[in-house]
Amino acid sequence: MSLVAPQKALPFSSRGICFVISAPSGAGKSTIANALRASQANLHNSISVTTRKPRPGEVDGIHYHFLTQEKFEQQAAEGALLEWAMVFGRGYGTPRAPVESNLAAGKDMIFDIDWQGHRQIRKALPNDVVSIFILPPSLQELERRLTARAADKPEEIAKRMAAAKDEISHWHEFDYIVVNNRLDGAIQEVESILRTERLRISRQNGLEQFIAGFES
Numbered sequence: 001m002s003l004v005a006p007q008k009a010l011p012f013s014s015r016g017i018c019f020v021i022s023a024p025s026g027a028g029k030s031t032i033a034n035a036l037r038a039s040q041a042n043l044h045n046s047i048s049v050t051t052r053k054p055r056p057g058e059v060d061g062i063h064y065h066f067l068t069q070e071k072f073e074q075q076a077a078e079g080a081l082l083e084w085a086m087v088f089g090r091g092y093g094t095p096r097a098p099v100e101s102n103l104a105a106g107k108d109m110i111f112d113i114d115w116q117g118h119r120q121i122r123k124a125l126p127n128d129v130v131s132i133f134i135l136p137p138s139l140q141e142l143e144r145r146l147t148a149r150a151a152d153k154p155e156e157i158a159k160r161m162a163a164a165k166d167e168i169s170h171w172h173e174f175d176y177i178v179v180n181n182r183l184d185g186a187i188q189e190v191e192s193i194l195r196t197e198r199l200r201i202s203r204q205n206g207l208e209q210f211i212a213g214f215e216s
Contacts, residue, residue, distance in 0.1 A: 018130070048093060
């Protein structure tokens with residue numbers, strides 16, 4: 001027979017977090033984000049919109065919301081997208097409504113996007129964004145990782161390195177910096193940030209009424 005009393009639900013709830021992870025290519029952004037998705041039950045993805053055609057096996061509303069260019073431009077102009085960009089002539093973006101609905105319901109949302117997408121989301125949801133920039137331990141290590149993972153020509157690696165330096169120049173726009181020297185350690189640090197930010201007073205709905213019960 002257990003002597004441990006069952007844990008009662010607290011009479012206040014937390015607003016969700018818009019958790020943004022950015023990094024130069026090769027620093028480990030996607031790997032870290034996927035590790036969090038696998039370990040954090042309350043961390044949800046936003047289904048992006050795109051103007052590109054579905055690839056084999058992709059389902060509208062599950063992998064992407066596939067839009068015409070006209071509809072995409074309309075949503076961008078109306079402010080229905082939290083962030084958007086044109087990549088190789090195709091539009092990609094994040095719908096605003098489902099993200100705001102999930103945050104209000106206490107669900108955390110994760111985004112692995114570049115610094116430009118982070119800047120747009122920060123502007124749209126300034127009180128909800130918690131952002132982390134992942135750095136490699138050195139530029140030499142970043143170049144080694146890029147070279148090891150792809151059969152690109154030296155000139156292509158040089159372009160990627162130049163783009164990485166531009167990405168890194170925006171480090172000061174983020175809330176946290178994590179250096180991915182050891183992947184498991186970097187994942188643990190990012191998880192710690194998420195756990196800490198969930199406890200921030202500004203995100204606790206009904207906390208004042210709960211505290212008032214101690215003062216009566």
